Amino acid sequence: MAPRVFGFADASRQTLLESEAQATRTIVDLRIDGAPRARCAAYLREHGFVGTLGGQFTSSIVARLFRNPTIAGLMVDKDGALVDAGHPGVITRAQFTQLQALDEAETKRNDDGTPVEVAPEYDYVFGSTDLVTCGLCGASLHGLRTNAGNPGYTCPDGPRADRPGTCGRVRISAPLLEDYVGTHVVARLLLPGTLAALEEAREEAGRQLAEQQEKLKALREGVDELAGMVLRREVTAKSAALAKADATREVKSIKRTIRRLQKAADTPVLGTVEELVDWWNIAPAESKAGLALLMLYRIDVFPAGRGTRSIKPGRVKLWWRHQPPPPPRRAVEPDASS
Ligand SMILES: [Zn+2]
Incomplete structure:
Protein backbone atom coordinates (compact mmCIF):
# COMPACT_ATOMS: atom_id res chain seq x y z
CA MET A 1 0.00 0.00 0.00
CA ALA A 2 1.47 3.32 -1.02
CA PRO A 3 1.20 6.30 1.29
CA ARG A 4 -1.27 8.62 -0.31
CA VAL A 5 -3.25 11.63 0.77
CA PHE A 6 -7.00 11.49 0.14
CA GLY A 7 -7.77 13.33 -3.12
CA PHE A 8 -4.49 12.44 -4.81
CA ALA A 9 -3.90 9.62 -7.28
CA ASP A 10 -0.69 8.42 -5.64
CA ALA A 11 2.16 9.30 -3.31
CA SER A 12 3.79 11.63 -5.86
CA ARG A 13 0.77 13.96 -5.47
CA GLN A 14 1.21 15.16 -9.05
CA THR A 15 -2.26 14.00 -10.11
CA LEU A 16 -5.59 14.43 -8.38
CA LEU A 17 -8.00 11.55 -8.00
CA GLU A 18 -11.00 13.45 -9.28
CA SER A 19 -13.75 11.58 -7.39
CA GLU A 20 -12.00 12.06 -4.03
CA ALA A 21 -10.88 15.59 -4.87
CA GLN A 22 -14.49 16.53 -5.67
CA ALA A 23 -15.72 14.95 -2.43
CA THR A 24 -13.04 16.85 -0.51
CA ARG A 25 -14.18 20.14 -2.06
CA THR A 26 -17.76 19.32 -1.09
CA ILE A 27 -16.93 18.66 2.56
CA VAL A 28 -14.64 21.69 2.74
CA ASP A 29 -17.57 23.81 1.48
CA LEU A 30 -19.84 22.17 4.05
CA ARG A 31 -17.37 22.89 6.81
CA ILE A 32 -16.80 26.49 5.75
CA ASP A 33 -20.60 26.90 5.67
CA GLY A 34 -20.64 25.85 9.31
CA ALA A 35 -21.18 22.08 9.26
CA PRO A 36 -19.49 20.10 12.03
CA ARG A 37 -16.72 17.71 10.96
CA ALA A 38 -18.91 14.78 11.94
CA ARG A 39 -21.30 15.75 9.13
CA CYS A 40 -18.39 15.95 6.69
CA ALA A 41 -17.32 12.46 7.76
CA ALA A 42 -20.90 11.21 7.36
CA TYR A 43 -21.03 12.68 3.84
CA LEU A 44 -17.90 10.73 2.86
CA ARG A 45 -19.19 7.49 4.39
CA GLU A 46 -22.59 7.87 2.75
CA HIS A 47 -20.90 8.33 -0.62
CA GLY A 48 -18.82 5.21 -0.19
CA PHE A 49 -15.42 6.82 0.44
CA VAL A 50 -12.90 5.25 2.77
CA GLY A 51 -9.63 6.65 4.08
CA THR A 52 -6.40 5.94 2.21
CA LEU A 53 -5.48 3.36 4.84
CA GLY A 54 -8.85 1.69 4.38
CA GLY A 55 -10.56 3.03 7.51
CA GLN A 56 -14.03 4.55 7.82
CA PHE A 57 -14.08 8.34 7.93
CA THR A 58 -14.59 9.81 11.39
CA SER A 59 -14.55 13.41 12.51
CA SER A 60 -10.99 13.06 13.75
CA ILE A 61 -9.83 11.70 10.37
CA VAL A 62 -11.62 14.58 8.65
CA ALA A 63 -9.98 16.98 11.13
CA ARG A 64 -6.58 15.55 10.20
CA LEU A 65 -7.31 15.89 6.48
CA PHE A 66 -8.42 19.50 6.95
CA ARG A 67 -5.19 20.30 8.79
CA ASN A 68 -2.99 18.72 6.12
CA PRO A 69 -1.57 21.51 3.90
CA THR A 70 -1.06 18.95 1.11
CA ILE A 71 -4.75 19.27 0.20
CA ALA A 72 -4.09 22.91 -0.78
CA GLY A 73 -0.87 22.10 -2.66
CA LEU A 74 1.12 23.50 0.24
CA MET A 75 3.70 22.31 2.72
CA VAL A 76 5.21 23.63 5.92
CA ASP A 77 8.87 24.63 5.45
CA LYS A 78 11.55 24.33 8.10
CA ASP A 79 10.65 27.75 9.50
CA GLY A 80 7.03 26.73 9.91
CA ALA A 81 5.79 28.83 6.98
CA LEU A 82 3.22 27.56 4.48
CA VAL A 83 4.85 27.37 1.06
CA ASP A 84 4.01 25.97 -2.36
CA ALA A 85 4.66 22.22 -2.36
CA GLY A 86 5.15 21.92 -6.12
CA HIS A 87 2.06 19.79 -6.72
CA PRO A 88 -1.56 20.63 -7.43
CA GLY A 89 -3.99 21.21 -4.58
CA VAL A 90 -7.53 19.94 -4.14
CA ILE A 91 -8.66 23.21 -2.55
CA THR A 92 -7.34 26.77 -2.64
CA ARG A 93 -4.95 28.31 -0.16
CA ALA A 94 -7.73 30.69 0.91
CA GLN A 95 -10.02 27.76 1.72
CA PHE A 96 -7.23 26.05 3.66
CA THR A 97 -6.66 29.21 5.70
CA GLN A 98 -10.39 29.42 6.42
CA LEU A 99 -10.37 25.81 7.68
CA GLN A 100 -7.53 26.60 10.11
CA ALA A 101 -9.33 29.76 11.27
CA LEU A 102 -12.46 27.67 11.95
CA ASP A 103 -10.40 25.27 14.08
CA GLU A 104 -9.09 28.16 16.11
CA ALA A 105 -12.50 29.77 16.47
CA GLU A 106 -14.09 26.55 17.70
CA THR A 107 -15.23 27.65 21.09
CA LYS A 108 -17.93 26.76 23.53
CA ARG A 109 -19.64 29.10 25.96
CA ASN A 110 -19.30 29.24 29.71
CA ASP A 111 -22.42 29.74 31.83
CA ASP A 112 -21.82 33.49 31.70
CA GLY A 113 -21.67 33.42 27.91
CA THR A 114 -17.93 33.96 27.56
CA PRO A 115 -16.19 31.65 25.12
CA VAL A 116 -13.88 28.96 26.46
CA GLU A 117 -11.26 27.18 24.43
CA VAL A 118 -12.21 23.61 23.68
CA ALA A 119 -9.33 21.24 23.41
CA PRO A 120 -9.70 19.29 20.15
CA GLU A 121 -9.79 15.50 20.35
CA TYR A 122 -6.31 14.17 20.82
CA ASP A 123 -5.25 10.91 19.17
CA TYR A 124 -2.75 9.35 21.51
ZN1 LIG B 1 4.65 5.04 38.13
Whole structure:
Protein backbone atom coordinates (compact mmCIF):
# COMPACT_ATOMS: atom_id res chain seq x y z
CA MET A 1 0.00 0.00 0.00
CA ALA A 2 1.47 3.32 -1.02
CA PRO A 3 1.20 6.30 1.29
CA ARG A 4 -1.27 8.62 -0.31
CA VAL A 5 -3.25 11.63 0.77
CA PHE A 6 -7.00 11.49 0.14
CA GLY A 7 -7.77 13.33 -3.12
CA PHE A 8 -4.49 12.44 -4.81
CA ALA A 9 -3.90 9.62 -7.28
CA ASP A 10 -0.69 8.42 -5.64
CA ALA A 11 2.16 9.30 -3.31
CA SER A 12 3.79 11.63 -5.86
CA ARG A 13 0.77 13.96 -5.47
CA GLN A 14 1.21 15.16 -9.05
CA THR A 15 -2.26 14.00 -10.11
CA LEU A 16 -5.59 14.43 -8.38
CA LEU A 17 -8.00 11.55 -8.00
CA GLU A 18 -11.00 13.45 -9.28
CA SER A 19 -13.75 11.58 -7.39
CA GLU A 20 -12.00 12.06 -4.03
CA ALA A 21 -10.88 15.59 -4.87
CA GLN A 22 -14.49 16.53 -5.67
CA ALA A 23 -15.72 14.95 -2.43
CA THR A 24 -13.04 16.85 -0.51
CA ARG A 25 -14.18 20.14 -2.06
CA THR A 26 -17.76 19.32 -1.09
CA ILE A 27 -16.93 18.66 2.56
CA VAL A 28 -14.64 21.69 2.74
CA ASP A 29 -17.57 23.81 1.48
CA LEU A 30 -19.84 22.17 4.05
CA ARG A 31 -17.37 22.89 6.81
CA ILE A 32 -16.80 26.49 5.75
CA ASP A 33 -20.60 26.90 5.67
CA GLY A 34 -20.64 25.85 9.31
CA ALA A 35 -21.18 22.08 9.26
CA PRO A 36 -19.49 20.10 12.03
CA ARG A 37 -16.72 17.71 10.96
CA ALA A 38 -18.91 14.78 11.94
CA ARG A 39 -21.30 15.75 9.13
CA CYS A 40 -18.39 15.95 6.69
CA ALA A 41 -17.32 12.46 7.76
CA ALA A 42 -20.90 11.21 7.36
CA TYR A 43 -21.03 12.68 3.84
CA LEU A 44 -17.90 10.73 2.86
CA ARG A 45 -19.19 7.49 4.39
CA GLU A 46 -22.59 7.87 2.75
CA HIS A 47 -20.90 8.33 -0.62
CA GLY A 48 -18.82 5.21 -0.19
CA PHE A 49 -15.42 6.82 0.44
CA VAL A 50 -12.90 5.25 2.77
CA GLY A 51 -9.63 6.65 4.08
CA THR A 52 -6.40 5.94 2.21
CA LEU A 53 -5.48 3.36 4.84
CA GLY A 54 -8.85 1.69 4.38
CA GLY A 55 -10.56 3.03 7.51
CA GLN A 56 -14.03 4.55 7.82
CA PHE A 57 -14.08 8.34 7.93
CA THR A 58 -14.59 9.81 11.39
CA SER A 59 -14.55 13.41 12.51
CA SER A 60 -10.99 13.06 13.75
CA ILE A 61 -9.83 11.70 10.37
CA VAL A 62 -11.62 14.58 8.65
CA ALA A 63 -9.98 16.98 11.13
CA ARG A 64 -6.58 15.55 10.20
CA LEU A 65 -7.31 15.89 6.48
CA PHE A 66 -8.42 19.50 6.95
CA ARG A 67 -5.19 20.30 8.79
CA ASN A 68 -2.99 18.72 6.12
CA PRO A 69 -1.57 21.51 3.90
CA THR A 70 -1.06 18.95 1.11
CA ILE A 71 -4.75 19.27 0.20
CA ALA A 72 -4.09 22.91 -0.78
CA GLY A 73 -0.87 22.10 -2.66
CA LEU A 74 1.12 23.50 0.24
CA MET A 75 3.70 22.31 2.72
CA VAL A 76 5.21 23.63 5.92
CA ASP A 77 8.87 24.63 5.45
CA LYS A 78 11.55 24.33 8.10
CA ASP A 79 10.65 27.75 9.50
CA GLY A 80 7.03 26.73 9.91
CA ALA A 81 5.79 28.83 6.98
CA LEU A 82 3.22 27.56 4.48
CA VAL A 83 4.85 27.37 1.06
CA ASP A 84 4.01 25.97 -2.36
CA ALA A 85 4.66 22.22 -2.36
CA GLY A 86 5.15 21.92 -6.12
CA HIS A 87 2.06 19.79 -6.72
CA PRO A 88 -1.56 20.63 -7.43
CA GLY A 89 -3.99 21.21 -4.58
CA VAL A 90 -7.53 19.94 -4.14
CA ILE A 91 -8.66 23.21 -2.55
CA THR A 92 -7.34 26.77 -2.64
CA ARG A 93 -4.95 28.31 -0.16
CA ALA A 94 -7.73 30.69 0.91
CA GLN A 95 -10.02 27.76 1.72
CA PHE A 96 -7.23 26.05 3.66
CA THR A 97 -6.66 29.21 5.70
CA GLN A 98 -10.39 29.42 6.42
CA LEU A 99 -10.37 25.81 7.68
CA GLN A 100 -7.53 26.60 10.11
CA ALA A 101 -9.33 29.76 11.27
CA LEU A 102 -12.46 27.67 11.95
CA ASP A 103 -10.40 25.27 14.08
CA GLU A 104 -9.09 28.16 16.11
CA ALA A 105 -12.50 29.77 16.47
CA GLU A 106 -14.09 26.55 17.70
CA THR A 107 -15.23 27.65 21.09
CA LYS A 108 -17.93 26.76 23.53
CA ARG A 109 -19.64 29.10 25.96
CA ASN A 110 -19.30 29.24 29.71
CA ASP A 111 -22.42 29.74 31.83
CA ASP A 112 -21.82 33.49 31.70
CA GLY A 113 -21.67 33.42 27.91
CA THR A 114 -17.93 33.96 27.56
CA PRO A 115 -16.19 31.65 25.12
CA VAL A 116 -13.88 28.96 26.46
CA GLU A 117 -11.26 27.18 24.43
CA VAL A 118 -12.21 23.61 23.68
CA ALA A 119 -9.33 21.24 23.41
CA PRO A 120 -9.70 19.29 20.15
CA GLU A 121 -9.79 15.50 20.35
CA TYR A 122 -6.31 14.17 20.82
CA ASP A 123 -5.25 10.91 19.17
CA TYR A 124 -2.75 9.35 21.51
CA VAL A 125 -0.29 7.44 19.32
CA PHE A 126 0.57 5.04 22.14
CA GLY A 127 -2.92 5.05 23.65
CA SER A 128 -3.61 1.35 24.06
CA THR A 129 -0.28 -0.13 23.10
CA ASP A 130 1.18 -0.68 26.58
CA LEU A 131 4.44 0.56 25.03
CA VAL A 132 4.94 3.56 27.28
CA THR A 133 5.93 2.53 30.76
CA CYS A 134 6.57 4.36 34.00
CA GLY A 135 10.31 4.19 34.65
CA LEU A 136 9.68 4.24 38.38
CA CYS A 137 6.94 1.68 38.97
CA GLY A 138 6.53 -0.17 35.67
CA ALA A 139 2.87 0.75 35.09
CA SER A 140 1.58 1.44 31.58
CA LEU A 141 1.26 5.19 31.17
CA HIS A 142 -2.16 6.17 29.86
CA GLY A 143 -3.35 9.22 27.92
CA LEU A 144 -4.77 11.95 30.14
CA ARG A 145 -5.17 15.69 29.84
CA THR A 146 -3.98 18.12 32.49
CA ASN A 147 -6.54 20.52 33.96
CA ALA A 148 -5.21 23.05 31.45
CA GLY A 149 -6.16 20.60 28.67
CA ASN A 150 -2.67 19.52 27.62
CA PRO A 151 -2.57 15.88 26.54
CA GLY A 152 0.04 13.73 28.22
CA TYR A 153 0.98 10.19 29.20
CA THR A 154 0.54 9.69 32.91
CA CYS A 155 1.35 7.02 35.45
CA PRO A 156 -2.00 6.05 36.99
CA ASP A 157 -2.51 7.35 40.48
CA GLY A 158 -2.07 4.61 42.97
CA PRO A 159 -2.66 2.83 45.08
CA ARG A 160 -6.12 1.78 44.04
CA ALA A 161 -7.68 -1.63 44.01
CA ASP A 162 -7.64 -1.86 40.22
CA ARG A 163 -4.10 -0.60 39.80
CA PRO A 164 -2.06 -1.70 42.77
CA GLY A 165 1.49 -0.52 43.16
CA THR A 166 1.41 2.35 40.66
CA CYS A 167 3.21 5.50 41.69
CA GLY A 168 1.41 8.31 39.84
CA ARG A 169 4.67 10.25 39.75
CA VAL A 170 5.53 10.27 36.05
CA ARG A 171 3.91 12.38 33.37
CA ILE A 172 5.12 13.49 29.96
CA SER A 173 3.58 15.77 27.35
CA ALA A 174 2.05 13.59 24.61
CA PRO A 175 3.22 15.69 21.61
CA LEU A 176 6.69 15.95 23.14
CA LEU A 177 7.04 12.19 23.58
CA GLU A 178 5.43 11.38 20.22
CA ASP A 179 7.76 13.77 18.36
CA TYR A 180 10.75 12.35 20.18
CA VAL A 181 9.85 8.75 19.40
CA GLY A 182 8.84 9.71 15.82
CA THR A 183 12.22 11.32 15.19
CA HIS A 184 14.03 8.23 16.41
CA VAL A 185 11.72 5.87 14.51
CA VAL A 186 12.30 7.76 11.26
CA ALA A 187 16.09 7.80 11.85
CA ARG A 188 15.96 4.07 12.52
CA LEU A 189 13.93 3.43 9.36
CA LEU A 190 16.73 4.99 7.32
CA LEU A 191 19.30 2.44 8.55
CA PRO A 192 20.03 -0.56 6.33
CA GLY A 193 18.20 -3.77 7.15
CA THR A 194 15.23 -2.08 8.82
CA LEU A 195 12.63 -3.17 6.29
CA ALA A 196 13.63 -6.83 6.55
CA ALA A 197 13.54 -6.59 10.34
CA LEU A 198 10.10 -4.97 10.20
CA GLU A 199 8.78 -7.70 7.94
CA GLU A 200 10.07 -10.31 10.37
CA ALA A 201 8.53 -8.49 13.33
CA ARG A 202 5.21 -8.24 11.51
CA GLU A 203 5.20 -11.97 10.75
CA GLU A 204 5.99 -12.67 14.39
CA ALA A 205 3.11 -10.40 15.45
CA GLY A 206 0.83 -12.33 13.11
CA ARG A 207 1.91 -15.66 14.65
CA GLN A 208 1.40 -14.38 18.19
CA LEU A 209 -1.96 -12.98 17.19
CA ALA A 210 -3.10 -16.40 15.97
CA GLU A 211 -1.84 -18.00 19.21
CA GLN A 212 -3.66 -15.51 21.39
CA GLN A 213 -6.87 -15.94 19.43
CA GLU A 214 -6.65 -19.71 19.97
CA LYS A 215 -6.06 -19.14 23.67
CA LEU A 216 -9.07 -16.83 23.87
CA LYS A 217 -11.26 -19.41 22.13
CA ALA A 218 -10.12 -22.17 24.50
CA LEU A 219 -10.78 -19.99 27.54
CA ARG A 220 -14.27 -19.14 26.36
CA GLU A 221 -15.05 -22.78 25.70
CA GLY A 222 -13.79 -23.59 29.19
CA VAL A 223 -16.15 -21.02 30.68
CA ASP A 224 -19.06 -22.41 28.67
CA GLU A 225 -18.35 -25.88 30.02
CA LEU A 226 -18.38 -24.73 33.63
CA ALA A 227 -22.18 -24.45 33.73
CA GLY A 228 -22.56 -28.05 32.61
CA MET A 229 -20.00 -29.22 35.18
CA VAL A 230 -21.96 -27.52 37.95
CA LEU A 231 -25.18 -29.18 36.74
CA ARG A 232 -23.47 -32.56 36.71
CA ARG A 233 -22.08 -31.75 40.18
CA GLU A 234 -18.54 -32.19 38.97
CA VAL A 235 -17.62 -28.85 40.58
CA THR A 236 -19.38 -26.73 43.19
CA ALA A 237 -21.13 -23.53 42.15
CA LYS A 238 -18.69 -21.61 44.29
CA SER A 239 -15.53 -22.94 42.68
CA ALA A 240 -17.14 -22.54 39.25
CA ALA A 241 -17.78 -18.88 40.04
CA LEU A 242 -14.17 -18.43 41.11
CA ALA A 243 -12.89 -20.12 37.97
CA LYS A 244 -15.17 -17.95 35.89
CA ALA A 245 -13.88 -14.78 37.54
CA ASP A 246 -10.29 -15.87 36.84
CA ALA A 247 -11.16 -16.60 33.24
CA THR A 248 -12.87 -13.23 32.83
CA ARG A 249 -9.75 -11.46 34.01
CA GLU A 250 -7.61 -13.47 31.63
CA VAL A 251 -9.99 -12.87 28.72
CA LYS A 252 -9.68 -9.14 29.33
CA SER A 253 -5.90 -9.27 29.36
CA ILE A 254 -5.78 -11.45 26.21
CA LYS A 255 -8.16 -9.12 24.41
CA ARG A 256 -5.84 -6.24 25.21
CA THR A 257 -2.87 -8.19 23.86
CA ILE A 258 -4.87 -9.07 20.73
CA ARG A 259 -5.70 -5.41 20.10
CA ARG A 260 -2.02 -4.56 20.38
CA LEU A 261 -0.86 -7.38 18.10
CA GLN A 262 -3.58 -6.52 15.59
CA LYS A 263 -2.22 -2.99 15.32
CA ALA A 264 1.28 -4.31 14.71
CA ALA A 265 0.13 -6.91 12.19
CA ASP A 266 -1.94 -4.29 10.32
CA THR A 267 1.00 -1.97 9.63
CA PRO A 268 0.90 -1.35 5.88
CA VAL A 269 3.45 -3.03 3.64
CA LEU A 270 5.44 -0.25 2.08
CA GLY A 271 7.94 -0.65 -0.71
CA THR A 272 10.77 1.63 0.28
CA VAL A 273 12.17 3.33 3.32
CA GLU A 274 11.31 6.70 1.75
CA GLU A 275 7.67 5.62 1.47
CA LEU A 276 7.68 4.47 5.09
CA VAL A 277 9.12 7.78 6.29
CA ASP A 278 6.60 9.68 4.18
CA TRP A 279 3.85 7.47 5.53
CA TRP A 280 4.93 8.03 9.13
CA ASN A 281 4.54 11.77 8.67
CA ILE A 282 0.89 11.55 7.59
CA ALA A 283 -0.28 8.31 9.21
CA PRO A 284 -3.08 8.34 11.79
CA ALA A 285 -2.12 7.65 15.39
CA GLU A 286 -3.43 4.08 15.26
CA SER A 287 -1.15 3.12 12.36
CA LYS A 288 1.90 4.85 13.86
CA ALA A 289 1.32 2.80 16.99
CA GLY A 290 1.47 -0.38 14.88
CA LEU A 291 4.83 0.57 13.39
CA ALA A 292 6.21 1.59 16.79
CA LEU A 293 5.11 -1.80 18.15
CA LEU A 294 7.06 -3.53 15.38
CA MET A 295 10.20 -1.55 16.19
CA LEU A 296 10.14 -1.19 19.95
CA TYR A 297 9.73 -3.49 22.91
CA ARG A 298 9.01 -0.66 25.28
CA ILE A 299 9.44 3.03 26.02
CA ASP A 300 10.40 3.81 29.61
CA VAL A 301 9.72 7.33 30.85
CA PHE A 302 11.36 8.81 33.93
CA PRO A 303 10.41 11.92 35.90
CA ALA A 304 11.24 15.23 34.24
CA GLY A 305 12.98 17.14 36.96
CA ARG A 306 13.02 20.82 36.08
CA GLY A 307 11.77 22.05 32.74
CA THR A 308 9.51 19.86 30.65
CA ARG A 309 9.76 21.49 27.22
CA SER A 310 12.49 19.21 25.94
CA ILE A 311 13.54 15.65 26.60
CA LYS A 312 16.77 15.59 28.51
CA PRO A 313 19.19 12.65 28.25
CA GLY A 314 18.05 9.74 30.36
CA ARG A 315 14.43 10.83 30.58
CA VAL A 316 13.15 8.46 27.90
CA LYS A 317 14.64 5.04 27.25
CA LEU A 318 13.76 3.42 23.93
CA TRP A 319 14.05 -0.37 23.94
CA TRP A 320 14.55 -1.30 20.26
CA ARG A 321 13.68 -4.72 18.99
CA HIS A 322 17.01 -5.21 17.24
CA GLN A 323 18.73 -4.92 20.60
CA PRO A 324 18.44 -7.17 23.67
CA PRO A 325 14.99 -7.03 25.28
CA PRO A 326 14.42 -4.95 28.42
CA PRO A 327 14.17 -6.55 31.85
CA PRO A 328 10.54 -7.44 32.59
CA ARG A 329 8.69 -4.57 34.15
CA ARG A 330 6.89 -5.06 37.40
CA ALA A 331 3.57 -6.70 36.73
CA VAL A 332 0.90 -4.06 37.04
CA GLU A 333 -2.67 -4.71 36.03
CA PRO A 334 -3.65 -2.61 33.01
CA ASP A 335 -5.96 0.31 33.53
CA ALA A 336 -9.46 -1.07 33.98
CA SER A 337 -11.00 1.69 31.89
CA SER A 338 -9.12 0.93 28.68
ZN1 LIG B 1 4.65 5.04 38.13
